[in-house]
Amino acid sequence: MGALDFLSDYFTISTPRKKRKAMQTVEIKVKMDCDGCERRVKNAVSNMKGAKSVEVNRKQSRVTVTGYVEPNKVLKKVKSTGKRAEFWPYVPYNLVAYPYVAQAYDKKAPAGYVKNAVQAHPIPNATDEKLTTLFSDENPNACSIM
Structure with missing residues (x-):
C-alpha cells in the first residue's frame, strides 16, 4: 500500500489555501507641511493593494489607513515619499x-x-x-x- 499512497498523494491536486490578512487600522505619524505633502502621502498609501480607506489629519500629523494591509508595508510606503514616518506613539x-x-x-x-x-x-x-x-x-x- 505504500506505493499506492505515494502515487495518490502525488497525483492529487491540492493547493494550499492562502491565509487572508486581517482587517486592521494602521496609524502613522508623518510631518506634513503643505497640501502637496498631504496629497503625495495620501496617493502613495491609497494605491496600495488592500487599503480600503485613507484619512490624513495634517493638524495632528497623522495618517490612518484601514484595510487588509500589513503595518510595516504601509510604513515603508510612506517613507518612500521622502517623509520621516513612524508608527503613531x-x-x-x-x-x-x-x-x-x-x-x-x-x-x-x-x-x-x-x-x-x-x-x-x-x-x-x-x-x-x-x-x-x-x-x-x-x-x-x-x-x-x-
Whole structure:
C-alpha cells in the first residue's frame, strides 16, 4: 500500500489555501507641511493593494489607513515619499493605566493623547506586606524584640 499512497498523494491536486490578512487600522505619524505633502502621502498609501480607506489629519500629523494591509508595508510606503514616518506613539488619555507617569507626557502630543508608558514603581506583592507586618504592635502573633 505504500506505493499506492505515494502515487495518490502525488497525483492529487491540492493547493494550499492562502491565509487572508486581517482587517486592521494602521496609524502613522508623518510631518506634513503643505497640501502637496498631504496629497503625495495620501496617493502613495491609497494605491496600495488592500487599503480600503485613507484619512490624513495634517493638524495632528497623522495618517490612518484601514484595510487588509500589513503595518510595516504601509510604513515603508510612506517613507518612500521622502517623509520621516513612524508608527503613531500616542494613545488616548483615558485608556492609559497610569497617565501621570513622567514618561507619558510629551510636548508634541496632540491634546487628549499621552504616550503609553509603564508605571515607574512596581505594585507591591503580598510578600512585601507580610514583611512589614512582621514587627507590628497591632499583631499579637508578631515577633517581638526586647
